[in-house]
Amino acid sequence: MPHPKHIVILISGSGSNMAAIVQAAQQQGWQQQFGATVAAVISNRPDAAGLPLAQSLGVATQVLDHRGFESREAFDAALMQLIDRYQPALVVLAGFMRILTPGFVAHYAGRLINIHPSLLPAFTGLNTHQRAITAGCVEAGCTVHQVTAELDHGPILAQAAVPVLPGDTAETLAARVLVEEHRLYPQAVRDWLQGQP
Ligand code: GRF
DSSP states (O other): OOSOEEEEEEESSOOHHHHHHHHHHHHHTHHHHHSEEEEEEEESSTTOTHHHHHHHTTOOEEEOOGGGOSSHHHHHHHHHHHHHTTOEEEEEESSOOOOOOHHHHHHTTTSEEEEESSOTTSSOSSOHHHHHHHTTOSEEEEEEEEOOSSTTOSOEEEEEEEEOOTTOOHHHHHHHHHHHHHHHHHHHHHHHHHTOO
C-alpha cells in the first residue's frame, strides 16, 4: 500500500467506542482493504479504563495529562505534536472530554471526527440523555460528525435513532444509545476510509 492510513483515537474514559472501532478494523481487515490501521490510542487521563483495553487489543497507547499544562493552547500544541508522530489520515474523538482550541481543529480540518450522544443539532454539550427525557423526546440517538470550531457542530456523517421508552432514566437511555454508537461509529469510519483515494 503506497499510503498507509493511520488512525489515531483520542479517549478520556472507558473507551468502548474506541474498542468497537479497533475490533471492526481487525475483524473486517481494514489493513488489507484500505491500508488502514489504528496506530495509537491517546488519553488525556492516565486512569482511563480505555488504556488497558486498547493494549489488550494490541494497540499502542499514550497518555498526555492535561493537568500538566498551563493553558488549553499549550496542551493542544503538545497533543498535536504527539498525534503527528503517527502521521494520521484520520483523528477519531471517542469520548474525548476536552474542548479543543480553534488551532487544533484547523490543523486537522477534514480529518477529525467525533461521536456525540444525541441526534444533532439537538442537545449539544453534556447530559444529553436526561435533557432528551426532560424535553419529552420520543426518539434519541447518536451522531458522527466532522469537528469544526464550534462545539458539537460540523457536517453530519451518520446518525442512528433509538426510542425513548416510558420509565427511561438517563442511564437506561444512555445504554440503549451506546449499543447504536458501537455499530454506527465503526461504520462511519469505514465509510470515510472508503471515500478516500
Ligand atoms: C459516549 O456516549 C460518547 O458518545 C460520549 O461519551 C461516551 C464515551 O463512551 N461522548 P466510551 O468512552 O466510548 O465508552
